[in-house]
Amino acid sequence: MHLVTLIPGDGIGPEITKAVTDIFAAAQVPIEWEEQNAGQTTFDQSGELIPNSLLKSLEKNKVALKGPITTPVGKGFRSINVTLRQKYDLYQNVRPSKTTAGIHTRYEGIDLVLFRENTEGLYSGLEVWDERLGIADAIARVTVEGSRKICRAAFAYAAKHGRKKVTLAHKANIIKMAGTLMLNACKEASNEFPQIVFEDKIIDNMCMQLVNKPEQFDVIVTTNLFGDLLSDLCAGLVGGLGVVAGANIGDNMAIFEAVHGSAPDIAGQGKANPTALLRSAIMMLHHLGEHAKADQIDKALEATLMNQEECTGDLGGKASTSQFAQSIIDKL
Secondary structure, three states: OEEEEEEOOOOOHHHHHHHHHHHHHHOOOOEEEEEOOOOHHHHHHHOOOOOHHHHHHHHHHOEEEEOOOOOOOOOOOOOHHHHHHHHOOOOEEEEEEEOOOOOOOOOOOOEEEEEEEOOOEEEEEEEEEEOOOOEEEEEEEOOHHHHHHHHHHHHHHHHHOOOOEEEEEEOOOOOHHHHHHHHHHHHHHHHHOOOOEEEEEEHHHHHHHHHHOHHHOOEEEEOHHHHHHHHHHHHHHOOOHHHOOOEEEOOOOEEEEOOOOOOHHHOOOOOOOOHHHHHHHHHHHHHOOOHHHHHHHHHHHHHHHOOHHHOOHHHOOOOOHHHHHHHHHHOO
């Protein structure tokens, strides 16, 4: 039995979380959920944005499934996601993007995984404001160790999963020192995994290539900011943020999450699509070694997506969140 921290989140979070836990219960997945929460709702109730009880649960269980969380705007609060990633060194943001039968998109044959460095770069939180001169400096801190860790993780994933190629997206032609760190780190990792083809592309060219011919890519690795942009671009190629999984992985902890927002405008209306969170939970099962259960749920999900009438409105169907989940359960 696996003990997993469950973070329902805000807005539609509790609805899609319930859909996932219902599916897992029906599939008899050997998981015991330890529910803790964070975000706007938690702050309104307790005055704490990230309760200590949640941190203790994460540190004990080492694995979590997280729904979308809202960080209060305009009150000086730092992003909850960034806080958790940096506190626990969850340096890998892993985002698969794959075309799926039943989900409409103009592309075919996309099956790529993006590795985004998750703790450094322009999201390090190092900013300086000079009021006298009216100048704001944002420091993109990139380290040798951080670059090596994310590049090696991408190559190790490619080798483990039978992937053929790793592409680094960078801007070393302009950002000379910081950009070159990632380039050198990937070259080192490439030497360790000679069976994996390595290529690098300038970030602007990478964006164009992804739009023109995304099927040419396999595993992509890049810095924090570029990865933030590319991961949403890749999601758009295969149907949007509502259908792609996400994970924040470190050496000692992993948090799997839906990467879309909390959508408070449709909260409580039964309109939310749980696919992204369910796919993140399937990633979590593979991480826990529960491959058979992961494949069973994945097949039931894909069978449901083939029948548009059983899908939620954003996928062209008429089903509610709970009806969509029940359709998946019926196919287990």
